[in-house]
Amino acid sequence: MKSIPSAAERTSFVQSLLQWFRITNRDLPWRRTYNPYHVWISEIMLQQTQMDRGVTYFLRWIKRFSDVQAVAVAEEQEILKYWEGLGYYARARNLHKAAKVIVGEFGGVVPCDYHRLLTLPGIGVYTAAAIASVAGNFDVAVLDANVARVYTRLYNLDTPVKEQKTQKRLREIAENLLPKGQARAYNQALMDFGGLVCTPKNPHCVRCPVAASCRALHAGTVAGRPVLGPKKNMITVHKVAGFIRWKEKVFIQQRKAGDVWGGLWEFPGGEIAAGEGGAEGEPVVQVVSEILQDTGLSVALVKPLTRVMHQYTHHKIILHCFLCTLEGEKTEPMLRSACSFRWVLLDELTQFAFPAGPRKLIEYVRASQPEFLTGDVHS
Numbered sequence: 001m002k003s004i005p006s007a008a009e010r011t012s013f014v015q016s017l018l019q020w021f022r023i024t025n026r027d028l029p030w031r032r033t034y035n036p037y038h039v040w041i042s043e044i045m046l047q048q049t050q051m052d053r054g055v056t057y058f059l060r061w062i063k064r065f066s067d068v069q070a071v072a073v074a075e076e077q078e079i080l081k082y083w084e085g086l087g088y089y090a091r092a093r094n095l096h097k098a099a100k101v102i103v104g105e106f107g108g109v110v111p112c113d114y115h116r117l118l119t120l121p122g123i124g125v126y127t128a129a130a131i132a133s134v135a136g137n138f139d140v141a142v143l144d145a146n147v148a149r150v151y152t153r154l155y156n157l158d159t160p161v162k163e164q165k166t167q168k169r170l171r172e173i174a175e176n177l178l179p180k181g182q183a184r185a186y187n188q189a190l191m192d193f194g195g196l197v198c199t200p201k202n203p204h205c206v207r208c209p210v211a212a213s214c215r216a217l218h219a220g221t222v223a224g225r226p227v228l229g230p231k232k233n234m235i236t237v238h239k240v241a242g243f244i245r246w247k248e249k250v251f252i253q254q255r256k257a258g259d260v261w262g263g264l265w266e267f268p269g270g271e272i273a274a275g276e277g278g279a280e281g282e283p284v285v286q287v288v289s290e291i292l293q294d295t296g297l298s299v300a301l302v303k304p305l306t307r308v309m310h311q312y313t314h315h316k317i318i319l320h321c322f323l324c325t326l327e328g329e330k331t332e333p334m335l336r337s338a339c340s341f342r343w344v345l346l347d348e349l350t351q352f353a354f355p356a357g358p359r360k361l362i363e364y365v366r367a368s369q370p371e372f373l374t375g376d377v378h379s
């Protein structure tokens, strides 16, 4: 692997990138003051969503939680509700825990010191570097998948990007290129550049401000950089879920802490083997027995509602949703996979945070089954 050979060429790359950033710098809410709390929230949110969506979530969050104290004293349920739709809920829970530490141990001020940041729940090397450099303008290089992509192309690195030796090389490059005293501008320029110009697919090489420094462009290998490892196969999981009605209410349960979706709410059910209703049009009677196993509640199947899909890491989850009614008088469940439950009115569902699958079911009910919202559903 070769380096960009001269200090002059490194300077040329850095100056071209900074010049590009001066012209294109987007007016983002956390860039107005570089308040460390704002930078922290934006960094965590933007790890899992597009910029436009991230800005919407950020503004909504800051309106409700104006400072770190407000986050620290909030109920976890409210934190999850404001995070709902972003996914990766462990990040929201860690953010909540970190806010408590900041209030309890750091006087309520989000630190800009890289090593201090690393002691906080949910803050790893990338996030600590981003907060320290963007909020504090400390000389700390950032390296995430976005930045790695830019550097593997710039240096035409031909080893798999996730390999340890490639990562070590990338870190050296990142530290070598970082212009002292300009980490705030440079790191943001790099992140914006990776998101807007040197994109994963079809990078905009014809209008690239650093094309002269790009070895992959000159070697004709852009499409093959970064070198990716073998793709993980997508695993398809079929689940059934019951929308159980009793009088005017519907049953929801809360997943246990430590679970993937711990603290979030869902409709009861369970995983079924492929073929047990995975096939189009095949009735899925397992929902009744799955609900019995999951909650101890006896229900009757009324009708299929919809089938929704969502993805979690390399899992594709197909949720087969059914309308059920409660049989008998027993409304108190014996929970197996959940830690608490509620019987709620349909309008009250908006007060709870749900993962993507159940949320799509709620949207379906609201959009296409208006009679559900008004009264009994014996059909």
Ligand code: SF4
Binding pocket: 150, 153, 154, 197, 198, 199, 203, 204, 205, 208, 209, 210, 211, 214, 216, 217, 222
């Ligand atoms: S020339 Fe293309 S591949 Fe190289 S840095 Fe610019 S956008 Fe990325």
